[in-house]
Amino acid sequence: MRTQVAIVGAGPSGLLLSQILAKHGVESVIVENRSQDYVLARIRAGVIEHGAVDVLTDYGVGERLHREGMRHDGVYLQWPGERRRIDFVESCGHSVWVYGQTEITKDLIATREADGQQIFWSVSDTAIVGADTDSPRVTFVDADGNAQSIEADYVAGCDGFHGVSRPTIPESVRSVRERIYPYAWLGILAEVAPSTDELIYALHPDGFAMHSMRSESVSRLYLQVEPDDDIANWSDDRIWDGLSTRMALDGWSLQSGPTLEKSITPMRSFVSAPLRWGRLFLAGDASHIVPPTGAKGLNLAIADVKRLGSALAAKYADGSDELLDRYSDDALERVWQSTHFSWWMTSMLHMPPPADPDRDFLLQMQLTQLKHVTTSKAAATMLAENYTGSVLPYP
Ligand SMILES: Cc1cc2nc3c(=O)[nH]c(=O)nc-3n(C[C@H](O)[C@H](O)[C@H](O)COP(=O)(O)OP(=O)(O)OC[C@H]3O[C@@H](n4cnc5c(N)ncnc54)[C@H](O)[C@@H]3O)c2cc1C
Structure with a gap:
């Protein structure tokens, strides 16, 4: 097989990149090691920056988002006895949208399939060969057990944190x-x-809690737990009790309901640079991970592939390497901005572990920070600009 861009991974990065490339007349083939049903059912992010909404809209996959998504013009920050709102529109003139990553994935798969996009689902043994040569290849075993090879001009590594793309770059080249x-x-x-x-983002001595949502009838809620905790330790009753305690406020009550899914996710900040090695380009979680507190993971993935898609389109349109050569440095600027914001939000809102001797001191620092960010116009604007993604323009 031969194509212009071989894409490894059919998460949001890989699917959106193929959509962007197709709109610019560039061919791609996607290989994905999970089944389509598995990818369609995966529950993850849900807060979309206004710039990411624009990208999805511009490339023809924003119609349902605009119909069913919820525009949010602010956010609540809470600590015991106090809940205050930061108004994004007043602070920086922008909003965010709440629309599940699962829905974005559905929209992208439907659009790509309608377009005749070639996607190999349920592959195994994916490998990227010759990324530092002029003729890179992606090899894999397809769902029927046949060995396959795709020759391409470029390879896009969109295969998430546990994929094969990042480890293809020699350790001596990566930091x-x-x-x-x-x-x-x-x-x-x-x-x-x-x-x-x-x-609602809530700091409580028992730990962080958060109330998000996916639609008018589905809620998404989170609790801070120990990193090695087991989901089997958390009955539904224990989870709802913990959420009610940590988000308690006079005159407000939390409605509970049947739990559709529950899981524990470790939290890390991780950046691997550069995002390019020869003809291999990394995008999304393949090269960086942020803790979910700042709602940045999916948005960074969308910003990366918009940048990469435009750079590849420019290369095919006029032969220019300029944007491809700048891709890694330019993308990393947004990555570090989001990494900083996610780290800052995480530090402000999570209780240090019980064994931390500075726990009481740190809690006072967190409360002071929360009061400051919800009273100072400048501090609120800093949070709003970062949260809505307007601190840096979209590529
Ligand atoms: C449990 C969880 C909760 C999250 N919650 C939030 C949140 O609330 N807010 C937020 O902003 N972000 C959140 N994130 C992060 C966000 O979901 C990711 O940033 C986003 O999915 C990145 O998209 P991606 O396409 O780069 O990577 P992924 O979504 O990981 O997609 C990578 C794809 O590559 C495939 N793949 C992997 N290895 C191979 C291989 N060898 N061969 C072929 N295919 C391969 C995978 O199966 C997958 O489909 C969460 C992530 C997780 C894991």
Whole structure:
């Protein structure tokens, strides 16, 4: 097989990249090691920056988002006895959209399939060969057990944190910066109308809690837990009790409902640079991970592939290498901005582990920070600009 761009991974990065390339008349083939059903059912992010909404809209996959998504003009920050709102529109003139990553994935797969996009689902043994030569290849075993090879001009590594693309780049070329946090998020998806009109981020001595939503009848909620905790330790009753305690406020109550999904996710900040090696380009979680507190993972993936798609389109349109050569440096600027914001939000809102001797001191610092960010116009604007993604323009 031969194509212009071989894409490894059919998550949001890989699917959106193929959509962008197709709109510019560039051919691609996608290989994905999970089944289509598995990819369609995966529950993950849900807060979309306004710039990411524009990208999805511009490339023809924003119609349902605009119809069914929820525009949020602010966010609540809470600590015991106090819940305050930051108004994004007043602070920086922008909003975010709440629309599940699962829905974006559905929209992308439907559009790509309608377009005749070649996607190999359920492959195994994916490998990228000759990325530092002029004739890179992606090899794999297809769902029927046949060995396959795709020759391409370029390879896009969109295969997430555990994929094969990043390790294809020799360690001598890569630098990794990483922080592993001493806590994790227990997340549930629940069949119950949200008890709030906008997201609530709450700091409590028992740990962080968050109320998000996916639709008018489905809520997404999170609790800070120990990094090695087991989901089997958390009955539904224990989860709802923890959420109610940590988000308690006079005159407000949390509605509970049947739990559709629950899981524990470790939290880390991770950046591997550069994002290019020869003809291999990394995008999304393949090269960087942020803790979910800042709602940045999916948005960074969308920004990366917009940048990469435009650079590849320019190369095919006029032969120019300029944008491809700048891809890694330019993308890393947004990556570090989002990494900083996600780290800052995480540090402000999560209780240090019980064994931390500075726990009481740090809690006072967190409360002071929360009060400052919800009273100072300048501090609120800093949060709003970062949260809505307007601190840096989209590529
Ligand atoms: C449990 C969880 C919760 C999250 N919650 C949030 C949130 O609330 N907010 C937020 O902003 N972000 C969140 N994120 C992060 C966000 O979902 C990711 O940033 C986003 O999915 C990145 O998209 P991606 O396409 O780069 O990677 P992925 O979505 O990981 O997609 C990579 C794809 O590559 C495939 N693949 C892997 N290895 C191979 C291989 N060898 N061969 C072929 N295919 C391969 C995978 O199966 C997958 O389909 C969460 C992530 C997780 C894991």
